[in-house]
Amino acid sequence: MVAVDPVASRRAVARDLGAVAALDPADVDDVAAAVRDLTSGGPHSALDTTGRPAVISQAIAALRNRGALALVGIGKPAELDIMTVMTKGIQLRGVIEGDAVPQEFIPRLITLHEQGRLPLEKLITPYPFSRIEEAAQAAAGGEVIKPVLTFA
Structure with a gap:
């Protein structure tokens, strides 16, 4: 698991709970590329808890082919790069109360x-x-x- 969070204390908890890496998005030029590098081509799945359109786009870009993104954060309307979703076969899934x-x-x-x-x-x-x-x-x-x- 790779955690991406701007708050140092939350990154520390992620590492304590088993994250192999915890990135501060402010320290990385391209979050999606950094996650792909750390996961040998991208994770199979990602979880967005922010509901922020830019973070959702980064998660989609980070995923490997046929990856899945679970959306649990409530936020603003997001524009998606449909071509990336289609060509990579990305699955998007809204999750309510843990389903x-x-x-x-x-x-x-x-x-x-x-x-x-x-x-x-x-x-x-x-x-x-x-x-x-x-x-x-x-x-x-x-x-x-x-x-x-x-x-x-």
Whole structure:
């Protein structure tokens, strides 16, 4: 896995969780080319969490032939290079709430966490509901990966 993120702390978490490389897009002239180089021709799959049209275009350009891009970020309308999508046979897939069956997926996540294979403590930061604005700002500023509101 190659992670691309402008926030150093998130790149560090990606490396801790098994990324073979973590790139700062500001340090690379051509993100797609750098990812293709690191993956010997491009990854088989990519995941966009930003919803940003420029990032989606970079992900498409980075993928190898017959690669797949999952879109989970909600953003603005994006223009796609249809010729690249067609000639490379790229699959685009929108994903809502993990496309999972909660009755099956949640127990599986709990089991993975109990086995130490899903380190939620590295991914979430709890905030009491009374600090909802602080949580939103921390997420927007890249200080946390996923703020979780608690009602205790």
